[in-house]
Amino acid sequence: MEFCPNCNSDTFIKAGIIKNRQRYKCKSCGYFFTVGKLGKKIDDYYVNKALQLYLEGLTYREIERILGVSHVSVMNWVRKYNIKRPYHAQYHPTYKILNPSELQEYFQNPQNISGAGVLITELGDKFMLIKWERFRD
Numbered sequence: 001m002e003f004c005p006n007c008n009s010d011t012f013i014k015a016g017i018i019k020n021r022q023r024y025k026c027k028s029c030g031y032f033f034t035v036g037k038l039g040k041k042i043d044d045y046y047v048n049k050a051l052q053l054y055l056e057g058l059t060y061r062e063i064e065r066i067l068g069v070s071h072v073s074v075m076n077w078v079r080k081y082n083i084k085r086p087y088h089a090q091y092h093p094t095y096k097i098l099n100p101s102e103l104q105e106y107f108q109n110p111q112n113i114s115g116a117g118v119l120i121t122e123l124g125d126k127f128m129l130i131k132w133e134r135f136r137d
Helices: 044-055 060-067 071-080 100-108
Strands: 012-018 021-026 032-034 091-098 118-123 126-134
Touching: 044 060, 044 071, 044 118, 060 071, 091 100, 100 126
Parallel strands: none
Antiparallel strands: 012 021, 021 032, 091 126, 118 126
């Protein structure tokens, strides 16, 4: 703790322990405070992957199921970094989660690689394959 959270003063003293956390008293304003809670930090890898998947057209809940990160966290990251999805009315994404051997089998079939764009992204020990296809009437 470097500053008082109330007045930003750097003059404070120890004032006991509450719930196994050090308590302080500011000499300038008399405010009592404890050391801030660190909280759970999610690795930047998952933040980047969540934002990539969001841009690819997946919903918050789909991203939650794939990465195991709360959909509320994903929503907060989208809002924090001001991410906007590009609007494409003619295409929609379809995706599959494949392990390396399934991915290899997928690309051996010529029908799977013709007629649409394909994006592959790593998800831990698996791969996500996203394919764009035209809406069918």
